[in-house]
Amino acid sequence: MKAEALLRELTDAQRQAVTHGDGPLLVLAGPGSGKTRVITHRAAYLAKTVTEPWHILAITFTNKAANEMAERVIQLQIGRGMTCCTFHSFCARLLRAYAERAGVRPNFSIYDTSDQTSAMKEAIRRCDLSTDNFPPGRALATISRAKNDMILPEQFAATVKDWQKKRLATLYEEYNQVLIEQNALDFDDLLVKTALLLGNDPEVRDELAERYRYILVDEYQDTNHAQYLIARGLGLKYENLCVTGDPDQSIYGWRGANLNNILQFEEDFPNAVVVRLEQNYRSTPQILAAADAVITHNRKRKKKTLFTHNPDGSSIRVVECEDNQSEGEYIARQIREHVEQGGIYGDVAVFYRVNAMSRSIENALRSAHIPYQIARGVEFYNRKEIRDILAYARVTANPLDRISLQRIINTPARGIGKTTVDRLFTHAEAAGKTPLEAISDLDKITGITRAAGALRSFAQMMIDLATTARKGTVQDVVEFIVQRSGLLAMWSGAHDDDAIDNANELINAAAEYDRQQSEGSGSLEEWLQQISLVSDVDAIDEQTGAVTLMTLHAAKGLEFDTVFLTGVEDGLLPHQRSQENDAEIEEERRLFFVGMTRAKRSLTITSTRWRDFRGMSNRTSPSPFLYELPDEGVERITVDAEDEFDYDDKDEDDLSAKAEDYLSWRRGQLVRHPSFGVGRLLWIKPQGRRTHAGVHFAAYGEKTLVLEYAHLEPIENDEWE
DNA sequence: GGTCCAACATTTTTT
DNA sequence: ATGTTGGACC
Numbered sequence: 001m002k003a004e005a006l007l008r009e010l011t012d013a014q015r016q017a018v019t020h021g022d023g024p025l026l027v028l029a030g031p032g033s034g035k036t037r038v039i040t041h042r043a044a045y046l047a048k049t050v051t052e053p054w055h056i057l058a059i060t061f062t063n064k065a066a067n068e069m070a071e072r073v074i075q076l077q078i079g080r081g082m083t084c085c086t087f088h089s090f091c092a093r094l095l096r097a098y099a100e101r102a103g104v105r106p107n108f109s110i111y112d113t114s115d116q117t118s119a120m121k122e123a124i125r126r127c128d129l130s131t132d133n134f135p136p137g138r139a140l141a142t143i144s145r146a147k148n149d150m151i152l153p154e155q156f157a158a159t160v161k162d163w164q165k166k167r168l169a170t171l172y173e174e175y176n177q178v179l180i181e182q183n184a185l186d187f188d189d190l191l192v193k194t195a196l197l198l199g200n201d202p203e204v205r206d207e208l209a210e211r212y213r214y215i216l217v218d219e220y221q222d223t224n225h226a227q228y229l230i231a232r233g234l235g236l237k238y239e240n241l242c243v244t245g246d247p248d249q250s251i252y253g254w255r256g257a258n259l260n261n262i263l264q265f266e267e268d269f270p271n272a273v274v275v276r277l278e279q280n281y282r283s284t285p286q287i288l289a290a291a292d293a294v295i296t297h298n299r300k301r302k303k304k305t306l307f308t309h310n311p312d313g314s315s316i317r318v319v320e321c322e323d324n325q326s327e328g329e330y331i332a333r334q335i336r337e338h339v340e341q342g343g344i345y346g347d348v349a350v351f352y353r354v355n356a357m358s359r360s361i362e363n364a365l366r367s368a369h370i371p372y373q374i375a376r377g378v379e380f381y382n383r384k385e386i387r388d389i390l391a392y393a394r395v396t397a398n399p400l401d402r403i404s405l406q407r408i409i410n411t412p413a414r415g416i417g418k419t420t421v422d423r424l425f426t427h428a429e430a431a432g433k434t435p436l437e438a439i440s441d442l443d444k445i446t447g448i449t450r451a452a453g454a455l456r457s458f459a460q461m462m463i464d465l466a467t468t469a470r471k472g473t474v475q476d477v478v479e480f481i482v483q484r485s486g487l488l489a490m491w492s493g494a495h496d497d498d499a500i501d502n503a504n505e506l507i508n509a510a511a512e513y514d515r516q517q518s519e520g521s522g523s524l525e526e527w528l529q530q531i532s533l534v535s536d537v538d539a540i541d542e543q544t545g546a547v548t549l550m551t552l553h554a555a556k557g558l559e560f561d562t563v564f565l566t567g568v569e570d571g572l573l574p575h576q577r578s579q580e581n582d583a584e585i586e587e588e589r590r591l592f593f594v595g596m597t598r599a600k601r602s603l604t605i606t607s608t609r610w611r612d613f614r615g616m617s618n619r620t621s622p623s624p625f626l627y628e629l630p631d632e633g634v635e636r637i638t639v640d641a642e643d644e645f646d647y648d649d650k651d652e653d654d655l656s657a658k659a660e661d662y663l664s665w666r667r668g669q670l671v672r673h674p675s676f677g678v679g680r681l682l683w684i685k686p687q688g689r690r691t692h693a694g695v696h697f698a699a700y701g702e703k704t705l706v707l708e709y710a711h712l713e714p715i716e717n718d719e720w721e
Numbered sequence: 722g723g724t725c726c727a728a729c730a731t732t733t734t735t736t
Numbered sequence: 737a738t739g740t741t742g743g744a745c746c
Contacts, residue, residue, distance in 0.1 A: 113735090254733080356731090534736090535735070535736065551735095
């Protein structure tokens with residue numbers, strides 16, 4: 001394909017972005033404006049005109065986006081060699097390549113959230129603090145934020161005054177120390193260490209600038225300060241930095257994303273060329289107009305004129321349902337209809353603000369026999385059995401990884417208890433050895449007698465595992481672990497078929513990785529790195545022909561023919577915890593905007609009057625954002641409970657009683673609950689097809705119950721008085 | 722040292 | 737409601 005051929009079918013603005021040669025370039029791209037197309041074509045165009053593919057680096061937000069870009073560019077026939085990856089995977093790779101100069105060891109472990117929590121608990125213990133006053137999660141959130149802002153422990157300590165913050169500063173320091181001892185980096189460290197490397201080592205910076213002459217950073221509005229420094233560090237020499245994004249789609253402020261990165265790009269690079277892509281090719285005028293009406297309510301924004309020449313579509317629907325269940329059922333019915341009219345399941349997506357909301361949607365789709373997939377890539381890797389297997393692999397790759405070692409040294413149970421482990425670790429530290437090495441001089445460790453045999457055979461098994469890792473494929477390693485560690489025997493003994501299935505799935509994943517690697521290029525370390533950095537959306541597959549369920553955050557950058565945006569209620573969207581200030585509300589509004597603009601042809605926004613959460617039912621009110629929608633092109637619908645009363649539905653048959661049965665019940669009435677015992681009725685009210693009631697139990701306090709399910713028995717008051 | 726039960730909190734969003 | 741961690745008990 002000739003370079004000119006790439007320019008066909010592009011609009012003027014798109015062509016300008018694609019053909020822009022050297023020098024900084026900012027592409028402000030509204031939703032559905034063909035941004036992905038511009039990026040891929042630009043990469044291909046550069047490779048055909050001024051450079052070679054291996055001089056181009058494209059940084060995307062997810063691995064999925066990176067893989068897709070790599071594929072598309074190859075389809076444009078520029079040959080292989082272009083680097084497409086996420087910030088995190090780029091950093092991980094870089095840090096392994098320049099480990100020594102970056103002050104790390106190349107076989108570092110990447111700690112995920114739960115590893116971080118373990119490390120933080122240890123730091124808290126070492127600082128003689130209590131997890132009561134310093135919940136690990138909150139301490140980690142503060143530290144994570146500091147790292148994203150490139151505030152190192154010393155600076156952090158220097159800027160804080162009050163007692164609490166000062167302790168946090170020492171925790172920050174100690175937590176980092178715990179990680180260093182274990183040769184581990186957390187997600188944020190990947191960015192921080194890379195930014196520092198680029199900032200402090202001119203030689204490395206120069207080498208990389210030579211390697212990556214042309215840099216593309218997508219979703220630039222969601223970069224944090226560390227990522228900003230990395231992009232800038234790489235691009236400073238040649239200034240061939242092209243960033244794309246949309247300030248109206250910035251939804252990661254809570255993670256340290258700094259909108260100023262994109263807003264001030266022109267100040268950072270005074271000779272930057274700015275291209276605006278405002279024509280929308282994705283959505284109907286109705287969808288675009290509604291989304292635009294909402295986003296104009298944000299005060300802190302750059303004005304944009306979104307427009308489309310797409311043909312008219314149907315009105316967007318704003319649907320109020322009674323409760324979760326009726327919301328789910330409504331969506332299921334609409335999806336049915338969509339398919340009956342010739343649509344396919346794969347066209348449909350359901351979005352929600354919080355993961356916990358997936359359940360009621362899932363239930364509805366399952367009982368309607370509608371196939372669905374959930375964007376939850378990380379969930380698989382968080383399963384206990386998978387984490388166990390991976391812990392063996394991680395110890396093999398990085399023997400200093402104590403958190404992983406602790407996890408497996410007695411899993412499956414092999415008679416190595418806590419005391420033994422403590423003694424072993426203490427000795428190892430004193431002797432300057434890794435814990436596994438320390439097992440070789442067991443006789444020198446006081447107090448270890450009974451567990452000695454178990455320790456020796458464990459150590460031997462780990463040595464054999466290391467040999468397998470050196471000589472074999474990743475699949476060999478995983479298979480070795482499953483069989484020889486005793487994990488398989490343990491699961492079989494417990495008849496835990498799920499665990500065995502999942503282990504097999506992991507073996508498949510390992511085999512797939514091996515297959516993708518050209519001769520000997522793969523490694524256990526790289527595989528571990530790769531799976532540490534998977535994101536939820538990476539798991540979704542457009543080809544499955546199933547309805548896709550995901551959070552609004554995960555939906556960024558995607559598009560679907562038919563979209564359901566659920567739970568648009570005050571407290572959920574905008575979320576309760578994001579109503580502190582205007583900035584947070586505006587970010588929630590952008591989230592709503594992102595969700596709406598994913599839809600190509602059909603958009604349905606749902607809310608409920610009652611929302612079940614953690615076993616409680618709560619009255620809700622509509623999201624304020626709903627009042628920002630225009631009247632024109634928006635159809636408002638209320639789904640009454642009666643409308644959907646369906647005698648064929650199995651669930652309904654389970655109702656053990658009918659609302660009328662409770663008509664005679666009165667406030668103050670005593671009732672007996674099978675597990676809570678005797679309680680007093682506080683209030684009672686019918687709700688759709690069910691009856692909710694508040695009951696106070698002496699031993700359990702106040703509970704909200706659904707009478708049809710709760711099996712309450714009325715008790716005559718005089719029985720007790 | 723291992724097993725079983727109970728209190729507990731929980732993630733809002735994610736690499 | 738659900739899943740996990742810590743404590744009590746064998």
